[in-house]
Amino acid sequence: MISELFTVTVLIGILSSGIRLATPYLYAAIGETFSQRSGVLNLGVEGQMLLGAFAAFYVAMNTGSLWLGVLAAMIVGVAMGLAMAFATVNLHAEQGISGIGFYLFGLGMSDLLFQKMMGTVRTVDGFQKIAIPFLSKIPGIGEIFFNHNILVYGSYFLVLLAWFVLNKTTLGLKIRAVGENPDAADSLGVSVARVRYFAIIFGGMMSGLAGASLSIALLNVFQQNMTSGLGFIAVALVYFGAWRPGGVLVGALLFSMVNSLQLWIQVLGISIPSELAVMMPYVLTILVLIATVSKVIAPTALTKPFEREE
Amino acid sequence: MKKFTQIATFVVALALILSACGGAKPTEAPKPVATEAPAQPATEAPAAATEAPVVAEPFRVAVIMPSAKNDMAFSQSMYDALVAIQNEMGADKFEFVFSEGMFKVDDAAAAIRDYATQGYNLVIAHGSQYGSSLQEIAPDFPETSFAWGTTVDTFGLPNIYAYEAASEEGGYVNGVLAASLSKSKTIGIVAPIETGDAKLYVEGFKQGVAATDPAVKVNVNYIGSFSDVALAAEAANTHISNGADVLTGTAQMVVGAIGKAKDSNVLWFASDANQSSLAPEIVVVSQVYHWEIILKEMISKIQSGTLGGESFAINLKNNGEVMEYNPGYNLAPEVKALGDAAIQGIIDGTITITLP
Numbered sequence: 131m132i133s134e135l136f137t138v139t140v141l142i143g144i145l146s147s148g149i150r151l152a153t154p155y156l157y158a159a160i161g162e163t164f165s166q167r168s169g170v171l172n173l174g175v176e177g178q179m180l181l182g183a184f185a186a187f188y189v190a191m192n193t194g195s196l197w198l199g200v201l202a203a204m205i206v207g208v209a210m211g212l213a214m215a216f217a218t219v220n221l222h223a224e225q226g227i228s229g230i231g232f233y234l235f236g237l238g239m240s241d242l243l244f245q246k247m248m249g250t251v252r253t254v255d256g257f258q259k260i261a262i263p264f265l266s267k268i269p270g271i272g273e274i275f276f277n278h279n280i281l282v283y284g285s286y287f288l289v290l291l292a293w294f295v296l297n298k299t300t301l302g303l304k305i306r307a308v309g310e311n312p313d314a315a316d317s318l319g320v321s322v323a324r325v326r327y328f329a330i331i332f333g334g335m336m337s338g339l340a341g342a343s344l345s346i347a348l349l350n351v352f353q354q355n356m357t358s359g360l361g362f363i364a365v366a367l368v369y370f371g372a373w374r375p376g377g378v379l380v381g382a383l384l385f386s387m388v389n390s391l392q393l394w395i396q397v398l399g400i401s402i403p404s405e406l407a408v409m410m411p412y413v414l415t416i417l418v419l420i421a422t423v424s425k426v427i428a429p430t431a432l433t434k435p436f437e438r439e440e
Numbered sequence: 441m442k443k444f445t446q447i448a449t450f451v452v453a454l455a456l457i458l459s460a461c462g463g464a465k466p467t468e469a470p471k472p473v474a475t476e477a478p479a480q481p482a483t484e485a486p487a488a489a490t491e492a493p494v495v496a497e498p499f500r501v502a503v504i505m506p507s508a509k510n511d512m513a514f515s516q517s518m519y520d521a522l523v524a525i526q527n528e529m530g531a532d533k534f535e536f537v538f539s540e541g542m543f544k545v546d547d548a549a550a551a552i553r554d555y556a557t558q559g560y561n562l563v564i565a566h567g568s569q570y571g572s573s574l575q576e577i578a579p580d581f582p583e584t585s586f587a588w589g590t591t592v593d594t595f596g597l598p599n600i601y602a603y604e605a606a607s608e609e610g611g612y613v614n615g616v617l618a619a620s621l622s623k624s625k626t627i628g629i630v631a632p633i634e635t636g637d638a639k640l641y642v643e644g645f646k647q648g649v650a651a652t653d654p655a656v657k658v659n660v661n662y663i664g665s666f667s668d669v670a671l672a673a674e675a676a677n678t679h680i681s682n683g684a685d686v687l688t689g690t691a692q693m694v695v696g697a698i699g700k701a702k703d704s705n706v707l708w709f710a711s712d713a714n715q716s717s718l719a720p721e722i723v724v725v726s727q728v729y730h731w732e733i734i735l736k737e738m739i740s741k742i743q744s745g746t747l748g749g750e751s752f753a754i755n756l757k758n759n760g761e762v763m764e765y766n767p768g769y770n771l772a773p774e775v776k777a778l779g780d781a782a783i784q785g786i787i788d789g790t791i792t793i794t795l796p
Binding site: 139146147251349355390393407408 | 507508510511512541543628633634659660661662663664665667668669670671673674675677678679681682692693695696698699700702703717718719
């Protein structure tokens with residue numbers, strides 16, 4: 131039975147579905163990385179994702195345009211980010227608590243809108259797979275990496291972009307400075323408020339996109355509470371990835387690969403109790419976290435509101 | 441600074457209130473279908489006037505459901521049943537309210553207690569996860585009748601009814617049809633947690649397949665959640681990559697799997713509610729739960745003074761489970777005949793499903 135797991139078809143299946151499963155985590159966690167690097171913990175990710183998922187689905191269903199759906203999700207994410215930024219930067223709200231508030235708002239609001247505007251579960255024709263010419267023809271590798279829909283590719287491109295922006299640009303430097311030592315950044319003329327606004331809004335936009343990747347690219351349905359905790363795992367992945375895009379990528383892939391491995395284990399009829407199989411990705415994540423977390427340091431100003439000393 | 445904190449608190453409070461509105465809202469019972477509306481008020485008015493001294497109190501039911509009332513699955517089956525009863529008994533004799541999306545058991549327990557306090561005749565906790573809450577609450581309200589499912593356990597309490605679905609029966613029929621339609625001889629099941637009617641459904645389905653074509657392989661995937669749509673979809677993907685050309689599943693998260701089945705053009709066999717509208721091209725048949733069959737029995741018992749202590753089941757024989765074919769799917773008549781024979785066999789008792 132176990133030997134069945136090591137056939138080429140199964141390995142390709144595990145890897146390609148792991149790549150797909152990681153997509154929403156990547157969008158949400160990279161967005162959250164920006165927000166946390168600037169010193170703001172946003173626990174509202176899940177709520178932003180739900181509203182984004184609904185907006186994308188609703189707009190795509192009614193206009194027939196998937197790209198308008200993506201745009202709608204990003205706009206909703208920006209609006210949620212703006213509200214979050216106002217609460218944390220201007221009002222100095224306790225970040226953990228207000229984040230939970232925004233999560234509950236997104237959860238309830240997306241459900242309410244769904245009930246009032248759609249009424250029942252429906253399906254939509256989402257983004258189709260795009261096989262990249264030549265590359266997708268490579269045996270094995272092609273199926274694993276180069277035969278996905280556009281939002282899957284986009285999430286990996288985002289990791290690259292995030293790494294570049296955070297490490298190689300002035301904007302990235304400002305974000306990191308504001309998260310590590312806002313007083314010093316302020317004294318050098320960097321507007322802490324403006325940088326944090328940017329980072330939180332960008333985070334919201336990416337969470338909205340994460341929602342869209344679920345509702346119009348990967349699942350093509352909207353259902354109440356469809357993210358079911360995915361946004362919180364994305365927040366955990368930021369810690370897991372030590373606040374670095376590359377680390378987030380490793381974490382998201384590891385979690386997703388183990389998840390797709392457990393799906394295959396069950397499908398192949400390997401006799402492990404289903405409860406144990408389902409636990410695998412979580413247990414592994416915790417173990418890796420324990421093994422690595424002591425070596426990394428969080429942004430110093432994380433969760434601390436900034437107030438200029440007059 | 442203090443003012444800011446106050447504003448922030450206000451924002452959070454507002455968010456909480458709004459979310460509460462979305463999550464659980466006792467809504468007015470829906471209006472009966474429009475066709476009965478005209479002419480009746482005129483004839484009814486004098487009758488009501490003469491009956492005035494003995495105004496019968498309407499029978500009031502409150503339901504707690506784990507997901508949305510329109511989830512195309514488990515919760516919707518209960519909602520539809522209550523609407524059916526109301527249309528039959530009339531809105532003046534039967535009222536119901538509901539709290540949907542109660543996936544948090546603590547919230548559900550609070551709602552159950554609330555409804556009991558408000559004096560509803562029957563409080564239904566529609567989900568096996570609510571059992572222990574009910575066991576704790578029911579003794580405090582000896583005048584109120586409670587029901588929960590899917591289970592057979594009334595905890596030996598005189599005011600609790602239990603109900604379940606013999607979902608293995610519809611599962612068996614689905615299995616017979618699925619085995620006949622599978623060309624790749626591989627079938628995948630996307631299931632939630634190994635318990636309750638989901639487990640029964642899977643068991644029945646497997647036996648239906650085995651009885652029809654032992655060469656067909658059935659692979660089961662329990663995803664460990666009733667709500668993780670994304671994982672359900674990826675489970676469906678996994679089955680399809682593994683060569684399955686027919687899929688089935690049970691519980692409310694399967695909408696994710698149906699979406700995948702539709703994309704890959706593999707057949708889907710539905711359970712709980714009629715899911716044909718989600719993917720008219722690929723849904724073959726739906727096992728639909730009609731809880732009204734047993735709810736009506738419960739209501740008449742309550743009205744005659746028995747508040748609980750009994751367990752009910754819907755099945756193919758009592759029409760509590762109905763196999764609804766999707767008219768949009770062109771099912772070959774000889775295959776449909778196999779399905780109909782299986783239904784008849786289960787009703788006659790010539791086909792028996794052995795449960796573990």
